[in-house]
Amino acid sequence: MTVDHKNPELMEKIVSLCKRRGIIFQxxxxxGGINGFWDYxxxxxxxxxxxxxxxxxxxxxxxxNVEGLDSTIxxxxxxxxxxxxxxxxxxxxxxxRSCKARHxxxxxxxxxxxxxxxxxxxxxxxxxxxxxxxxxxxxSDEEHIAYLRAETCQPIFIDFNQVRVATRQKLPxxxxxxxxxxxxxxxxxxxIFRSREFTQMxxxxxxxxxxxxxWFNYWKGERIKYYREKLxxxxxxxxxxxxxxxxxxxxxxxxxxxxxPFGWGELEGVHHRGTWxxxxxxxxxxxxxxxxxxxxxxxxxxTIIETSVGLDxxxxxxxxxxxxxxxxxxxxxxxxTDVRIVLRLPAKVAPIQVAILPLSKKLAEGGEKLYxxxxxxxxxxxxxxxSIGKRYRRQDEIGTPYCITFDFESAQxxxxxxxxxxxxxxxxVNVTQLREYFDTHI
Ligand code: GAP
Numbered sequence: 001m002t003v004d005h006k007n008p009e010l011m012e013k014i015v016s017l018c019k020r021r022g023i024i025f026q027x028x029x030x031x032g033g034i035n036g037f038w039d040y041x042x043x044x045x046x047x048x049x050x051x052x053x054x055x056x057x058x059x060x061x062x063x064x065n066v067e068g069l070d071s072t073i074x075x076x077x078x079x080x081x082x083x084x085x086x087x088x089x090x091x092x093x094x095x096x097r098s099c100k101a102r103h104x105x106x107x108x109x110x111x112x113x114x115x116x117x118x119x120x121x122x123x124x125x126x127x128x129x130x131x132x133x134x135x136x137x138x139x140s141d142e143e144h145i146a147y148l149r150a151e152t153c154q155p156i157f158i159d160f161n162q163v164r165v166a167t168r169q170k171l172p173x174x175x176x177x178x179x180x181x182x183x184x185x186x187x188x189x190x191x192i193f194r195s196r197e198f199t200q201m202x203x204x205x206x207x208x209x210x211x212x213x214x215w216f217n218y219w220k221g222e223r224i225k226y227y228r229e230k231l232x233x234x235x236x237x238x239x240x241x242x243x244x245x246x247x248x249x250x251x252x253x254x255x256x257x258x259x260x261p262f263g264w265g266e267l268e269g270v271h272h273r274g275t276w277x278x279x280x281x282x283x284x285x286x287x288x289x290x291x292x293x294x295x296x297x298x299x300x301x302x303t304i305i306e307t308s309v310g311l312d313x314x315x316x317x318x319x320x321x322x323x324x325x326x327x328x329x330x331x332x333x334x335x336x337t338d339v340r341i342v343l344r345l346p347a348k349v350a351p352i353q354v355a356i357l358p359l360s361k362k363l364a365e366g367g368e369k370l371y372x373x374x375x376x377x378x379x380x381x382x383x384x385x386x387s388i389g390k391r392y393r394r395q396d397e398i399g400t401p402y403c404i405t406f407d408f409e410s411a412q413x414x415x416x417x418x419x420x421x422x423x424x425x426x427x428x429v430n431v432t433q434l435r436e437y438f439d440t441h442i
């Protein structure tokens with residue numbers, strides 16, 4: 001490793017690599033871009049789906065007590081009144097009268113001067129609501145205002161009865177959802193760390209209040225284990241921040257933080273939400289959301305433990321952790337430059353898991369056949385253009401863990417060379433063994 005992960009320059013390198021290789025880039029770039037919105041390109045979208053799938057597998061597919069949901073982005077506007085978002089969800093902001101920049105007051109080191117131009121001519125701080133507004137139907141008036149959801153968990157609370165009845169789940173059980181959330185952030189920044197449109201992966205676990213702290217600790221443990229074992233984040237780059245100030249209804253809250261190049265930042269929150277959400281939606285909707293405990297003949301308002309993580313922040317953390325510049329052995333593969341940029345991503349989330357590279361265009365038929373065999377099972381790419389060394393470098397830059405070279409001997413001995421990204425070691429494997437090889441290694 002030659003890269004210091006606390007180095008702010010690392011961020012610039014990652015942003016530039018992401019743009020150059022079609023991983024993530026500014027939305028609407030040909031119109032000058034739109035601040036706080038990012039597009040995931042061919043490699044980014046594949047990686048994003050893989051991360052999403054990993055989380056879904058971990059949180060839903062392998063747990064009989066967690067159900068999935070895919071709700072709408074726009075809900076009844078009263079949902080956001082009940083949740084408190086319309087009244088309280090905002091930041092204090094002020095404007096600089098000189099340069100017209102707008103700032104979040106809590107992020108200003110010196111709250112009397114503009115961080116942009118130094119002017120002291122600032123407006124009084126005022127509340128700024130982060131909910132994004134739209135109109136539903138043909139009339140754009142007060143009555144038809146609706147909001148894009150600011151978090152994916154609210155639809156989970158309001159669909160609680162539907163899911164419970166359909167699945168016959170009993171307390172304790174969870175409902176999980178992955179989807180877009182929108183916040184009109186005053187200062188979107190740090191690439192995809194804080195944007196205005198982003199994806200959340202949230203799980204709300206409904207339980208008895210008496211058992212809630214046990215479940216809180218359970219989910220905290222599960223989530224840390226996930227980062228260590230599945231995303232391969234080592235102890236030095238993740239830490240727990242325990243909230244000191246808690247909401248009046250909560251018994252505990254922690255953030256799982258990641259060491260980004262710009263410092264520690266929140267990746268995920270594990271929150272004890274008490275009975276607040278269910279009580280508020282009962283009050284505002286007039287619908288009974290209590291759980292009937294038939295065994296003990298009583299009604300319970302479930303207490304909620306939440307795990308909430310941003311998919312985009314997970315992507316950024318993975319990219320920061322994976323980025324490396326390697327000077328070892330680069331000449332071995334016939335390269336002129338002595339620096340190799342490599343994303344050391346876990347194979348499970350790499351955009352491409354196997355690249356098939358015929359040594360010559362004359363070997364296209366064999367290479368294409370391999371691609372056909374492997375691409376139904378592993379994220380694969382076929383590339384026959386350029387020198388083999390350059391093709392390896394391209395794959396290193398997008399984090400491909402395995403490259404297969406199909407050479408002139410392959411047609412004779414039915415074997416290919418597999419080159420491993422991190423060690424750059426090569427081994428000869430029979431084509432009939434390839435699926436098994438990758439099943440074990442990926
Ligand atoms: N339901 C609880 C909730 O939404 P949050 O701390 O506001 O809590 C949860 O958000 C997670 O969503 C954060 O830990 C972060 O990963 C992600 N997130 C929040 N705001 C974001 C933004 N503007 N851009 C990208 N990700 C964001």
